[in-house]
Amino acid sequence: MIPSKITKIACIGAGYVGGPTMSVIAQQCPHIQVTVVDLNVQRIAAWNDPDLSKLPVYEPGLDEVVGEARGRNLFFSTDVDKAIHEAQMIFMAVNTPTKTFGVGRGMAADLKYVELCARQIARVADEDKIIVEKSTLPVRTAESIKTILESETKGIKFKVLSNPEFLAEGTAIEDLYKSDRVLIGGDEDEDGQIAIQALVDVYANWIPREKIITTRLWSSELSKLTANAFLAQRISSINSISALCEQTGADVDEVARAIGMDTRIGSKFLKSSVGFGGSCFQKDILNLVYLCHHFNLPEVANYWEQVVILNDYQKHRFAKRIIDKLFNTVSGKKITFLGWAFKKDTNDTRESAAIYVADELLQDRAEIHIFDPKVSEEQVHSDLVYLQKHRRSQATAYEYEEITSEEIKKLVVVHTDPYSAMEKAHAIAVLTEWDEFKTYDWQKVYDTMLKPAFVFDGRNILDRTKLTEIGFNLHSIGKG
Numbered sequence: 001m002i003p004s005k006i007t008k009i010a011c012i013g014a015g016y017v018g019g020p021t022m023s024v025i026a027q028q029c030p031h032i033q034v035t036v037v038d039l040n041v042q043r044i045a046a047w048n049d050p051d052l053s054k055l056p057v058y059e060p061g062l063d064e065v066v067g068e069a070r071g072r073n074l075f076f077s078t079d080v081d082k083a084i085h086e087a088q089m090i091f092m093a094v095n096t097p098t099k100t101f102g103v104g105r106g107m108a109a110d111l112k113y114v115e116l117c118a119r120q121i122a123r124v125a126d127e128d129k130i131i132v133e134k135s136t137l138p139v140r141t142a143e144s145i146k147t148i149l150e151s152e153t154k155g156i157k158f159k160v161l162s163n164p165e166f167l168a169e170g171t172a173i174e175d176l177y178k179s180d181r182v183l184i185g186g187d188e189d190e191d192g193q194i195a196i197q198a199l200v201d202v203y204a205n206w207i208p209r210e211k212i213i214t215t216r217l218w219s220s221e222l223s224k225l226t227a228n229a230f231l232a233q234r235i236s237s238i239n240s241i242s243a244l245c246e247q248t249g250a251d252v253d254e255v256a257r258a259i260g261m262d263t264r265i266g267s268k269f270l271k272s273s274v275g276f277g278g279s280c281f282q283k284d285i286l287n288l289v290y291l292c293h294h295f296n297l298p299e300v301a302n303y304w305e306q307v308v309i310l311n312d313y314q315k316h317r318f319a320k321r322i323i324d325k326l327f328n329t330v331s332g333k334k335i336t337f338l339g340w341a342f343k344k345d346t347n348d349t350r351e352s353a354a355i356y357v358a359d360e361l362l363q364d365r366a367e368i369h370i371f372d373p374k375v376s377e378e379q380v381h382s383d384l385v386y387l388q389k390h391r392r393s394q395a396t397a398y399e400y401e402e403i404t405s406e407e408i409k410k411l412v413v414v415h416t417d418p419y420s421a422m423e424k425a426h427a428i429a430v431l432t433e434w435d436e437f438k439t440y441d442w443q444k445v446y447d448t449m450l451k452p453a454f455v456f457d458g459r460n461i462l463d464r465t466k467l468t469e470i471g472f473n474l475h476s477i478g479k480g
């Protein structure tokens, strides 16, 4: 029988989604035992570290939630089989990156981790279970998961639900507490309805019932890709206007404010920047583009691909502006990056605009000095080395050659003190909108920099009047 009352949950994948999501479920549902499993031994050890500042995911408030529930009804483990065996409901929160090889390279989602999970569940399970897709997946993936699960002929029933996650990093805990909505897609048959209700009952422990919406499986899967595509589209739209502002003398923040006050447009997600990053926007849009091509809808595919192309252009424009203003060369010049994470309040650097801007400056052999409050030197180097090997063939915003890891080590210096990072710099570039950057002693920074002292504010967070008065040569996004 498909379980209707859940007391044991397992989650495969202890990453940025699995970790925080399950921690909040455990905190809000003390009567449910939640076990989060992962193949990555180091990651699980970090989740179990008694020192809560060492959790593998940095999220404001996460340490308190884990501190409250861990050891009570929240467990982190590498024993995947045991967790599958015991749970009535299994979430799959594994990574679904863009394929880097083979059919659909650079576009389609790589579903190998999802497939491996499904095969493992099919092999280990000896009772009926509910399987919940938490990972972001292409439309109709649930069908493939079902096929794999049903291939083991042990007479066990599985019901697959789609329950995409909408949290944003940096505000994950807040988002999970007060979700705009929880979306659950499932089959319309009787067992499908039992499974949906079982998951609704879990969320109803803290989410108002009217915010939990249920749909068909395919609508749920497609809603997640669509939500990310719409959000990213807003950023590319305002970033396209930022280019025009720089030419015309209009101010993009003023334009955003003026249009955002129209309640039909709304004010959120209109902050012009050096370009969106993060593990999902680009990946999910490319996945949508791939799906559209697959279903022979080239006009729709091209429409959405333009959001990513514009984002590549925005990152390139920023790097090019630095080179242009520094008298057309940055070779041998010290350029300081404030920020490396893809947004503030996270240690996640996947697809961060900083990586692409650094790469473009490194093509001209700049010396890049970086300070980010949450990102390590090891991570910065590995991001740059990874890019050399895995460029999307479509990303042709600038000419590039491969930079060796030895050159990266020589040219890229990561600091633990912001002032040492900025000392004697030719230019400073703000790549992440960390609040602390606004509070620095900018007079002190100016005094120690080479003149003219250039600042390129890729997030429009610095006080323009103050910095200009000090004497900085300040360039912001979308300000003529």
Ligand SMILES: NC(=O)C1=CN([C@@H]2O[C@H](COP(=O)(O)OP(=O)(O)OC[C@H]3O[C@@H](n4cnc5c(N)ncnc54)[C@H](O)[C@@H]3O)[C@@H](O)[C@H]2O)C=CC1
Binding pocket: 012, 013, 014, 015, 016, 017, 018, 037, 038, 039, 040, 043, 080, 093, 094, 095, 096, 113, 116, 117, 134, 135, 136, 137, 165, 166, 167, 168, 169, 279, 280
């Ligand atoms: N990062 C975010 O803010 C959001 C991500 N998503 C989606 O959630 C999914 C997961 O994303 P993240 O948590 O960011 O990824 P992540 O890379 O941080 O975590 C995934 C984890 O799954 C583990 N894993 C992979 N295969 C496994 C297997 N067979 N058995 C056990 N563990 C396995 C990996 O070791 C890794 O620790 C993706 O599909 C993503 O698109 C959705 C909403 C928000």
Ligand SMILES: O=C(O)[C@H]1O[C@H](OP(=O)(O)OP(=O)(O)OC[C@H]2O[C@@H](n3ccc(=O)[nH]c3=O)[C@H](O)[C@@H]2O)[C@H](O)[C@@H](O)[C@@H]1O
Binding pocket: 136, 165, 166, 167, 168, 169, 170, 228, 231, 235, 268, 269, 270, 271, 272, 273, 274, 275, 276, 277, 278, 279, 280, 281, 342, 343, 344
């Ligand atoms: O599927 C996912 O992974 C998630 O993707 C995004 O969340 P996230 O990428 O964590 O963070 P966002 O706040 O959306 O920011 C994404 C990027 O856009 C940039 N951004 C955001 C907003 C804005 O106005 N301008 C802007 O440049 C951010 O700096 C960042 O680089 C979505 O906001 C989540 O709803 C979704 O669940």
